[in-house]
Amino acid sequence: MTxxxxxxxxxxxLLSRLADGGAVWVPGREETGDVAIMPWLPENPxxxxxxxxxxxxxxxxxxxxxxxxxxxxxxxKEPILPEGEVFLFGVRPCDARALTVLDRVFLGDRGDPYYxxxxxxxxxIALACTRTMASCFCSSVGGGPGDGTGADVLxxxxxxxxxxxxxxxKGESLLSSGADMLREAGEAAxxxxxxxxxxxxxxxxxxxxxxxxxxxxxxxxxxxxxAAGLKCLGCGACSFLCPTCHxxxxxxxxxxxxxxxxxxxxxxxxPLFTLQGSGHNPRPTARERxxxxxxxxxxxxxxxFDTPFCVGCGRCIRSCPxxxxxxxxxxxxxx
Amino acid sequence: MSASxxxxxxxxxxxxxxxxxxxxxxxxxxxxxxxxxxxxxxxxTHAEEAERLAWNPFCAVNLAVYxxxxxxTHVGVRDAxxxxxxxxxxxxKGCDMRSVMALIQxxxxxxxxxxxxxxxxAGIVDGRKAEKALxxxxxLGAGEDGQGNIRVVVDDGSEITLxxxxxxxxxCRECRYSASPYHDVMVGVxxxxxxxxxxxxxxxEFESRPLESRWASFQQTFSKCIRCNACRQACPMxxxxxxxxxxxxxxxxxxxxxxxxxxxxHLVRALHLAGRCTGCGACERACPVGIDVRLLTRKLxxxxxxxxxxxxxxxxxxxxxxxxxxxxxxxxxxxEP
Numbered sequence: 001m002t003x004x005x006x007x008x009x010x011x012x013x014l015l016s017r018l019a020d021g022g023a024v025w026v027p028g029r030e031e032t033g034d035v036a037i038m039p040w041l042p043e044n045p046x047x048x049x050x051x052x053x054x055x056x057x058x059x060x061x062x063x064x065x066x067x068x069x070x071x072x073x074x075x076x077k078e079p080i081l082p083e084g085e086v087f088l089f090g091v092r093p094c095d096a097r098a099l100t101v102l103d104r105v106f107l108g109d110r111g112d113p114y115y116x117x118x119x120x121x122x123x124x125i126a127l128a129c130t131r132t133m134a135s136c137f138c139s140s141v142g143g144g145p146g147d148g149t150g151a152d153v154l155x156x157x158x159x160x161x162x163x164x165x166x167x168x169x170k171g172e173s174l175l176s177s178g179a180d181m182l183r184e185a186g187e188a189a190x191x192x193x194x195x196x197x198x199x200x201x202x203x204x205x206x207x208x209x210x211x212x213x214x215x216x217x218x219x220x221x222x223x224x225x226x227a228a229g230l231k232c233l234g235c236g237a238c239s240f241l242c243p244t245c246h247x248x249x250x251x252x253x254x255x256x257x258x259x260x261x262x263x264x265x266x267x268x269x270x271p272l273f274t275l276q277g278s279g280h281n282p283r284p285t286a287r288e289r290x291x292x293x294x295x296x297x298x299x300x301x302x303x304x305f306d307t308p309f310c311v312g313c314g315r316c317i318r319s320c321p322x323x324x325x326x327x328x329x330x331x332x333x334x335x
Numbered sequence: 336m337s338a339s340x341x342x343x344x345x346x347x348x349x350x351x352x353x354x355x356x357x358x359x360x361x362x363x364x365x366x367x368x369x370x371x372x373x374x375x376x377x378x379x380t381h382a383e384e385a386e387r388l389a390w391n392p393f394c395a396v397n398l399a400v401y402x403x404x405x406x407x408t409h410v411g412v413r414d415a416x417x418x419x420x421x422x423x424x425x426x427x428k429g430c431d432m433r434s435v436m437a438l439i440q441x442x443x444x445x446x447x448x449x450x451x452x453x454x455x456x457a458g459i460v461d462g463r464k465a466e467k468a469l470x471x472x473x474x475l476g477a478g479e480d481g482q483g484n485i486r487v488v489v490d491d492g493s494e495i496t497l498x499x500x501x502x503x504x505x506x507c508r509e510c511r512y513s514a515s516p517y518h519d520v521m522v523g524v525x526x527x528x529x530x531x532x533x534x535x536x537x538x539x540e541f542e543s544r545p546l547e548s549r550w551a552s553f554q555q556t557f558s559k560c561i562r563c564n565a566c567r568q569a570c571p572m573x574x575x576x577x578x579x580x581x582x583x584x585x586x587x588x589x590x591x592x593x594x595x596x597x598x599x600x601h602l603v604r605a606l607h608l609a610g611r612c613t614g615c616g617a618c619e620r621a622c623p624v625g626i627d628v629r630l631l632t633r634k635l636x637x638x639x640x641x642x643x644x645x646x647x648x649x650x651x652x653x654x655x656x657x658x659x660x661x662x663x664x665x666x667x668x669x670x671e672p
Contacts, residue, residue, distance in 0.1 A: 230401075231376050233565070234564075239563075319623035321396065321568070
């Protein structure tokens, strides 16, 4: 598949065509001035002027509250899965890559039908980064500002156009459906896109992660966990904003004979997460809980899935009320 | 040289001396963080590392939040409770000091184990406001200039000055008195005098709006909440060993973001802080999605002040207002079922 060009003036036309087939979400400016992904409305302009969304788009695939099934008089009813196609435009490469992490968890031997359904019905058009944030480190965890992994189409913003490249069959068919608006990208456009991505790449912080498994294997009792544990407030903002965190809890809400089973996000920063029925808690303080977070992402995940469960989006760093920085922990692990 | 630089030097001297003379075993302060507009808490234990201590307009965390847990014994931790409680020095802004006073009054910390170092406060910067004020540019570094404004180096290589007033934390804009009447050591020159409580103006403005508009505002605000617990965890007055929201036998509240659960979370939190919130704004600055979580807590504190003439964090002795009962307490607000 070769690269195509879409004039930015035609973006709304393309979105409008997508909207005939499903719900379209685009980057838009909120009243507060933040750019968030929101339903596309012809009267609201799409903005390309943002670095990333405050919240990760994982909610489209793994919602914070999800009704798994309803039951009545001891009989369960089939879950009602949301219908219709969804198109997400403007997802950043780190967040698209995060979907491949969630895929490993939810689409393994025992596939999660809820996740699978939401993943199946959603088309992701990622927008490459031409600017970075001080908290970004995607290229240290296998990604990059022009990485199309996890997306169906990767777009790169050029001066006048968007350069589009299909990453999957779904992406191919999206591009062929808009073929009348697209033209072949010449060498100059491809070169311009690469130059923009290289420029973004050069701004990124480098973090040593490649040997994290080995370094974390001998790190269980390092004093740095104590130091981080003292600071960590245990709020869970890092985990709730993380595009790869996927732990959840399941609760039955019953009234009379009628009820529902819901899935909600859970978080390893919370004491309740590991509290056992006996009253014993194997991770009694923030020290053990913060260690688990780092170990899970950079050791256990790599051992089990060959990839860190971190895409370097930096949300945990920006959102931490006490400015704990996972990059600092990885650096301080020592040789 | 900015005023905070001089204060920073005095603070380092103070902490160094306290640690060297073994008056304290740990000194809680701030140090430079990895991102601009931020600092990170520092648990300093070696006098020779006092140079790590920072004091600048980005010292946003209310360090009093750590005190109850420093004296608490963790259930399930081996040897917990056998170690002697630490002697703690702590750097506090005026509002943070009021939190400590409230904690002492509520018997959550050991006064005799504390050296309370108040640092003269000219208000702090809300990092989120500062980021927004950059108009899409990314800060690479930030500091205070001689006038107290914030100089920022941004990613296009240029330098920008942000007016302090524009990026001040909301709590600081509403601050009634930046100095505390009580401390062991004062670093810098405290601001004298008392201003009007700025939150009253905001509450009055909110209350003047029609019911539908207020309800819409609550719904819009709460729809952003992701039910992490940052506001609760950043608050020094939220020290319950098991929060009502963490109880699961039974669960009093759903864990997710359905509107009734979110509203219940914020309403219960505000009620539990009635007459206890000292208005430091740590909750609001901790919120990762920028919710104005102070409106409700301030409103209830204003109510308590009007009903009982009580302001939290102003006395060490006496019974906290909601723990006391008098036959002549006003009760007009009590409604018949």
